[in-house]
Amino acid sequence: IVKGVCSNFLCDLKPGSDVKITGPVGKEMLMPKDPNANIIMLATGTGIAPFRSFLWKMFFEKYDDYKFNGLAWLFLGVPTSSSLLYKEEFDKMKAKAPENFRVDYAVSREQTNAQGEKMYIQTRMAEYKEELWELLKKDNTYVYMCGLKGMEKGIDDIMVSLAAKDGIDWADYKKQLKKGEQWNVEVY
Numbered sequence: 001i002v003k004g005v006c007s008n009f010l011c012d013l014k015p016g017s018d019v020k021i022t023g024p025v026g027k028e029m030l031m032p033k034d035p036n037a038n039i040i041m042l043a044t045g046t047g048i049a050p051f052r053s054f055l056w057k058m059f060f061e062k063y064d065d066y067k068f069n070g071l072a073w074l075f076l077g078v079p080t081s082s083s084l085l086y087k088e089e090f091d092k093m094k095a096k097a098p099e100n101f102r103v104d105y106a107v108s109r110e111q112t113n114a115q116g117e118k119m120y121i122q123t124r125m126a127e128y129k130e131e132l133w134e135l136l137k138k139d140n141t142y143v144y145m146c147g148l149k150g151m152e153k154g155i156d157d158i159m160v161s162l163a164a165k166d167g168i169d170w171a172d173y174k175k176q177l178k179k180g181e182q183w184n185v186e187v188y
Helices: 005-011 045-059 087-096 121-126 129-136 150-165 170-179
Strands: 038-044 072-078 101-107 141-147 183-187
Touching: 038 045, 038 121, 038 129, 038 150, 045 072, 045 087, 045 101, 045 141, 045 183, 072 121, 087 101, 101 121, 121 129, 121 150, 129 141, 129 150, 141 150, 150 170, 150 183, 170 183
Parallel strands: 038 072, 038 141, 072 101, 141 183
Antiparallel strands: none
16 A cells, blocks of 8 residues: 555544644635636646646536636656556546647656656656746746645756746746746645
């Protein structure tokens, strides 16, 4: 059994245990209203939860006033392939809307990159770094990151070098993206 951070905490509780819960707080995980937006979702483990709801709205649910026409690109990092939550759903979404949905998995204990390094989410993203950077420079692209805090630094490292190629300071650019609600992070 693969041990998770939150799920094991909850499973190890005894009946009647007190649990402190807060929320909802902030607006980091609210989907943009623009149906033509590009949405890049970066998740590890249970961080997939908000993105599953995004994707259901985009590809399975029917609305009179909303039809998703943009690009949804999910990067999901897990330790083992048995930890790939909702893979069948994502396969159906990809079959239903191949022009609008991409999904890339990073399975750290089973996959490696060309240099033999473990395949973490930032490692998988590095394979598409130029394409991701071009998307990120568009006004209608939104990035959402949810899951383990450890992925944040690796993703920033990729972006620093890409931004520098265009003469852009990543820290300043990320601040602009955050201000415009285009860079949204909920990590633990």
